[in-house]
Amino acid sequence: MSDTPKSYYQRHIFFCLNKRDNGEACCADHDAQGAFDHCKSRVKKEGLMGPGKVRVNKAGCLDRCAGGPICVVYPEAVWYTYVDKDDIDEIVDSHLKNGQVVERLLTPPDVGR
Numbered sequence: 001m002s003d004t005p006k007s008y009y010q011r012h013i014f015f016c017l018n019k020r021d022n023g024e025a026c027c028a029d030h031d032a033q034g035a036f037d038h039c040k041s042r043v044k045k046e047g048l049m050g051p052g053k054v055r056v057n058k059a060g061c062l063d064r065c066a067g068g069p070i071c072v073v074y075p076e077a078v079w080y081t082y083v084d085k086d087d088i089d090e091i092v093d094s095h096l097k098n099g100q101v102v103e104r105l106l107t108p109p110d111v112g113r
């Protein structure tokens with residue numbers, strides 16, 4: 001038997017949906033909710049949703065707001081800055097489905113809040 005427990009989900013993607021009302025940058029200003037909804041419906045449509053497969057979750061601020069809108073995929077801990085629904089489609093088709101990181105959407109490593 002392996003020492004490493006099997007992950008409940010093969011991949012888990014979190015979208016920051018944080019909204020700030022004080023004028024500071026936040027992912028909600030970039031239609032993060034729309035991207036989340038789109039990702040969830042694509043993952044469902046592709047039959048990827050569920051135990052042993054993929055889970056799409058909302059998150060609060062992930063503290064990398066300067067690169068927003070932000071999402072992150074585990075267990076690979078790959079951070080993405082997306083722009084539109086085509087980018088979300090690419091993350092679903094390439095990474096969530098096939099484990100291929102979408103290099104062009106990677107959040108630069110030094111981007112923080």
Ligand code: FES
Pocket residue numbers: 016017018019025026027028060061062063064065066068070
């Ligand atoms: S507001 Fe989205 S990472 Fe901070």
